[in-house]
Amino acid sequence: MALSTLNSKLENYIESIDVKTVSIERRKLLAPLIAFIQQNVNTNQDNRLHFICTHNSRRSHLTQVWAQTMAFYFKIKNIDAYSGGTESTAVFPLIIETLRNSGFEISAIANTENPIYSIKFANNAKPIIGFSKKLDATFNPKSEFAAIMTCSQADGGCPFISGASARIPITYDDPKAFDDTPLQSAKYQESSLLIATEMKYVFSQITTIRHDKATKFSR
Numbered sequence: 001m002a003l004s005t006l007n008s009k010l011e012n013y014i015e016s017i018d019v020k021t022v023s024i025e026r027r028k029l030l031a032p033l034i035a036f037i038q039q040n041v042n043t044n045q046d047n048r049l050h051f052i053c054t055h056n057s058r059r060s061h062l063t064q065v066w067a068q069t070m071a072f073y074f075k076i077k078n079i080d081a082y083s084g085g086t087e088s089t090a091v092f093p094l095i096i097e098t099l100r101n102s103g104f105e106i107s108a109i110a111n112t113e114n115p116i117y118s119i120k121f122a123n124n125a126k127p128i129i130g131f132s133k134k135l136d137a138t139f140n141p142k143s144e145f146a147a148i149m150t151c152s153q154a155d156g157g158c159p160f161i162s163g164a165s166a167r168i169p170i171t172y173d174d175p176k177a178f179d180d181t182p183l184q185s186a187k188y189q190e191s192s193l194l195i196a197t198e199m200k201y202v203f204s205q206i207t208t209i210r211h212d213k214a215t216k217f218s219r
Helices: 008-015 024-042 059-073 093-102 152-157 184-204
Strands: 047-053 079-085 105-110 116-120 128-130 145-149 164-169 207-210 213-216
Touching (some): 008 184, 024 145, 024 207, 059 079, 059 093, 059 128, 093 105
Parallel strands (some): 047 079
Antiparallel strands (some): 105 116, 116 128
């Protein structure tokens, strides 16, 4: 049986990411997410990570995709990453282009006003299905999940999220601020790299139990 391996370009990209660049302040911000994942790993429970932003068009997709990918990279099992918004719009096209540039294999399943994408990070792993949806859409979990707020507007606008067992604010600046400027592509890549770096740091901290020995993955 063929092993499921990361796309080679994507693996090289991930290998080049230096988690030592994550600041002490950001590590403190990421600590509750690490604790949530670790607790579920320790008890052999599923980890449902729901990344939430306003329009589910940029940052929430980047965090969903990179979290799922880093979990695979570090061989952390039972991780399911989701994304949603307080509104449903569409994945911004430059998000797809940025992910492709990093090594993801992406194809459109449905070309509509709200396109649906297959986002593959590994040869034989099931793809991430990417499209814009509200946070309470049927595609998303209903209970026992971490609600990870990736933008301050959604964090402030959603004082209560039904079914969430944890609420974790990890906010990022919106690359939309640079749309239609000469810096647009560079800023989207910068935003993606920042999120990828922090998700790599998060999953590098997760300890798994194998043969009665605790092993912390390090890359």
